Amino acid sequence: MNLAAVLVTGLFAGGVSCAAVQGGLLTGLITRQRAATPEPVAPARRGKNRQAAAIAERRNWRTQLGDDLAPVGGFLAGKLVSHTLLGALLGALGSVVELSVGLRTWLQIGAGLLIIVFGLAQLGVPGFRGIVIEPPVSWMKIVRSRARSQAALAPALLGFATVLIPCGVTLSVEALALASGSALSGAATMAVFVLGTGPLFAILGYAARKAATAWKGRLALVTGLVVLAMGLYTLNGGLELAGSPLAASKIARSFGSDEAPANTAVVSEADGQQTVVITARSGSYSPDNVQVRSGVSTTLVVKSENAQGCVRSFVIRDEQKILPVRGETRIDLGVLQPGQLDYACGMGMYTGVITIV
DSSP, X not given: OOHHHHHHHIIXXXXXXXXXXXXXXXXXXXXXXXXXXXXXOOOOOOOOOHHHHHHHHXXXXXXXXXXXHHHHHHHHHHXXXXXXXXXXXXXXXXXXXXXXXXXXXXXXXXXXXXXXXXXXXXXXXXXXXXXXXXXXXXHHXXXXXOHHHHHHHHHHHHHHHGGGSOOHHHHHHHHHHHHHOOHHXXXXXXXXXXXXXXXHHHHHHHHHHHHGGGTTSHHHHHHHHHHHHHHHHHHHHHHHHHTOTTSHHHHHHHHOTTOOOOBOTTEEEETTEEEEEEEEETTEEESSEEEEOTTSXXXXXXXXXXXXXXGGEEEETTEEEEOOSEEEEEEEEEEOOSEEEXXXXXXXXXXXXXXXX
């Protein structure tokens, strides 16, 4: 197991991919948490010693930095713990631990709705503005003597729960942990990956914490709109996976009078068997609209050409296939009936349709 490659994957692909879903949860929680906490009043300087005042200011700056980083640190710690445990379970138990596509779809829809609620609350929409997510009071008693620990507890619990809302790149790394055949190797794989995603999440969390200090200013509107957009993006991914008519691709398809005709060039037929070839590259499936004949036994061939990220988690008919970076994956579709057969990546980010006539 090349842990260096896993770390690089986390740094350059995992952070961006996972931030699309989990970043919205983190920033939404932190901004609501910050908005509900009154800003401490800075004590007046009474001393005439400028050097002492400068030292005190530096100490205050360090204290403030620690306070700002505490929530995102809690989130990353919780995320690291849960994903390390998952890696160990995957390595030891294999596919028994893997979540079904249907369950992950509903979890993603739930995450999108939660992020939207955060965004509406931040924008001050009536009925939402008072929403603040906090741990139970009994849990807060454990850390009540330390305000910084209190600020980190809710994000830590949220970070732990993100194991239930995996992004596309995470699914690929989970496949590596599953293939490792060892609890230790599986745990190490997932832990290194989460550490790789840490820098981007740290930037997101710190920015959200600082932005929330301007809660009553214009920045509140901007950050609220960003959180709301992330929520809609996450929700749409779940709707795409569920095949909902409310998904963006379905709506665009219903209104797209100038839509490009379905591709037939990638379909071949021999001995009563038709074969469809779709190419998976980083960021797309092509062609994304293929036309085939009904009543014919059909095989789908997905060719991976340096496929990275979400496209490697190929979902069709509520079944997931983890594609290789390079190579071919054959999927027996059986005898197709007239209609449409949708497919998507594991996060609903990239989609396509097979039109059956």
